[in-house]
Amino acid sequence: MRHARAVLLIASIAIVFGARAAPAQEARAADAARADAAIKSALTAPADWQSRLVPDETMRTCSAHRNHPPVDLAQAIAQRARAAIVYPVDGKLLGDWHKGEAIAQSGYGLRFTDYPPRMSNGGNCYACHRLSRQELSYGTLGPPLLDYGKARNYGAADARAAYEKIYDTQASLPCSNMPRFGSNGILSIEQIKDLVALLMSPDSPVNK
Amino acid sequence: MNKKRARRLRELLGCALALAAACVLAVAAHAQDDETERAIEKYRQMLKEDPWSNPGLLDADRGEALWTTAGGPNNVSLEGCDLGKGAGKVDGAFAELPRYFADAGRVMDVETRILWCMEKLQGFGHAELVKRPHPTAGQAVKELGAIATYVASKSSGMRYAVRLEQPAEKEAVALGETLFYRRSGPFDFACTTCHGASGLRIRLQGLPQLSNPEEARKVVGEWPAYRVSNTHVMTMQHRLYDCYWQMRLPELELGSEVSVALISWLTRQAAGGEIAAPGLKR
Numbered sequence: 401m402r403h404a405r406a407v408l409l410i411a412s413i414a415i416v417f418g419a420r421a422a423p424a425q426e427a428r429a430a431d432a433a434r435a436d437a438a439i440k441s442a443l444t445a446p447a448d449w450q451s452r453l454v455p456d457e458t459m460r461t462c463s464a465h466r467n468h469p470p471v472d473l474a475q476a477i478a479q480r481a482r483a484a485i486v487y488p489v490d491g492k493l494l495g496d497w498h499k500g501e502a503i504a505q506s507g508y509g510l511r512f513t514d515y516p517p518r519m520s521n522g523g524n525c526y527a528c529h530r531l532s533r534q535e536l537s538y539g540t541l542g543p544p545l546l547d548y549g550k551a552r553n554y555g556a557a558d559a560r561a562a563y564e565k566i567y568d569t570q571a572s573l574p575c576s577n578m579p580r581f582g583s584n585g586i587l588s589i590e591q592i593k594d595l596v597a598l599l600m601s602p603d604s605p606v607n608k
Numbered sequence: 609m610n611k612k613r614a615r616r617l618r619e620l621l622g623c624a625l626a627l628a629a630a631c632v633l634a635v636a637a638h639a640q641d642d643e644t645e646r647a648i649e650k651y652r653q654m655l656k657e658d659p660w661s662n663p664g665l666l667d668a669d670r671g672e673a674l675w676t677t678a679g680g681p682n683n684v685s686l687e688g689c690d691l692g693k694g695a696g697k698v699d700g701a702f703a704e705l706p707r708y709f710a711d712a713g714r715v716m717d718v719e720t721r722i723l724w725c726m727e728k729l730q731g732f733g734h735a736e737l738v739k740r741p742h743p744t745a746g747q748a749v750k751e752l753g754a755i756a757t758y759v760a761s762k763s764s765g766m767r768y769a770v771r772l773e774q775p776a777e778k779e780a781v782a783l784g785e786t787l788f789y790r791r792s793g794p795f796d797f798a799c800t801t802c803h804g805a806s807g808l809r810i811r812l813q814g815l816p817q818l819s820n821p822e823e824a825r826k827v828v829g830e831w832p833a834y835r836v837s838n839t840h841v842m843t844m845q846h847r848l849y850d851c852y853w854q855m856r857l858p859e860l861e862l863g864s865e866v867s868v869a870l871i872s873w874l875t876r877q878a879a880g881g882e883i884a885a886p887g888l889k890r
Contacts, residue, residue, distance in 0.1 A: 430782040537811045541805075
């Protein structure tokens with residue numbers, strides 16, 4: 401008994417010293433299941449919105465690793481993303497850049513105030529990217545895309561890479577901040593083609 | 609509101625218009641970022657020189673009247689409401705929130721606590737209070753938000769002195785941190801998508817890096833804030849609600865565990881920062 405007490409005393413001293421050694425704000429983050437449950441009760445969602453509350457495996461990995469996944473998990477994300485990319489049946493990747501510009505400007509769609517839908521979803525590209533010289537209201541969360549096609553000589557392989565990037569950014573950059581416009585059904589294949597045209601047409605404002 | 613204050617307010621609104629014009633010119637001059645920031649800084653400086661000129665103070669006044677006037681089905685004022693420093697004590701209370709409240713058995717931020725008091729003391733129904741708690745553009749902040757603005761204004765100039773040391777408080781902070789990095793919804797967004805790096809903007813709007821305490825200290829204490837673009841006061845609960853809307857997620861309930869946890873974590877990040885509420889935002 402006395403022996404047990406001594407062990408307990410030593411253990412508690414160790415705990416106190418251990419706690420002292422750690423910085424005050426070193427509190428551990430809550431686990432994902434705890435956050436999932438809190439989200440489920442805080443966000444009142446109709447039945448067809450429930451899936452929005454549940455992150456898929458890619459999002460789970462990125463959240464858990466704060467967007468810096470270990471190499472094996474990053475490869476798994478990229479592999480899954482590549483497998484999910486659907487290409488236009490006719491093989492044509494460039495649509496209409498005029499429509500692409502409108503899609504790049506529009507932030508409409510999928511917010512709870514956007515129902516029933518009054519127009520098609522936007523890509524809101526300008527929120528994060530500089531795309532043209534005349535639009536000065538652009539964000540800097542993503543890299544500037546000025547002269548995107550020109551800098552690449554309007555190459556076919558680059559058009560394909562752009563299509564894939566917009567369709568599912570996770571295929572080329574695991575845990576990228578950019579939405580997966582194709583895989584997540586935000587934009588249609590036709591709309592993604594219009595954005596590829598915006599980036600890759602010599603007469604598009606991106607390359608002017 | 610006295611005449612001098614009204615005139616000062618008019619002058620400042622005039623300045624806001626001039627500011628808008630300055631923004632347009634600055635855009636044309638291709639130097640919009642610096643120019644806009646400088647103009648807003650000048651506007652903020654004017655507000656600091658005359659602390660009575662922020663339109664949000666009208667809502668703080670309204671909130672004070674709501675706090676002291678008997679109301680609700682029970683026809684009592686909120687002066688019996690304990691914001692953590694004793695019933696009816698408002699001075700400095702905001703600087704110590706969020707905190708754990710034994711009577712409610714949970715951690716609460718200022719708005720959640722006022723909600724609780726309106727419910728328990730004044731007899732309002734919970735469902736009706738959280739149904740449409742935030743104003744749309746152009747509408748004045750709702751009653752609960754006006755009261756929160758009043759309470760926050762009574763800690764303006766003080767530094768955050770939250771302790772967040774109790775187990776429930778630590779749990780809220782930890783949950784808030786996890787939520788900050790949690791992706792969800794069709795856009796894969798988390799709070800950190802926009803607030804995880806320094807010096808970036810969405811369109812022309814600068815974004816604070818809230819994962820960095822140095823930046824959090826500068827901005828968290830400015831809420832509730834008067835937003836020039838929406839011409840109303842936006843509270844912190846409303847700010848988060850709008851973030852979740854933008855993230856393509858369902859409506860975030862006022863006073864929910866999620867909103868309280870995020871506010872707890874943000875306040876922990878801003879520990880030691882100065883409270884300057886109501887603030888002023890673009």
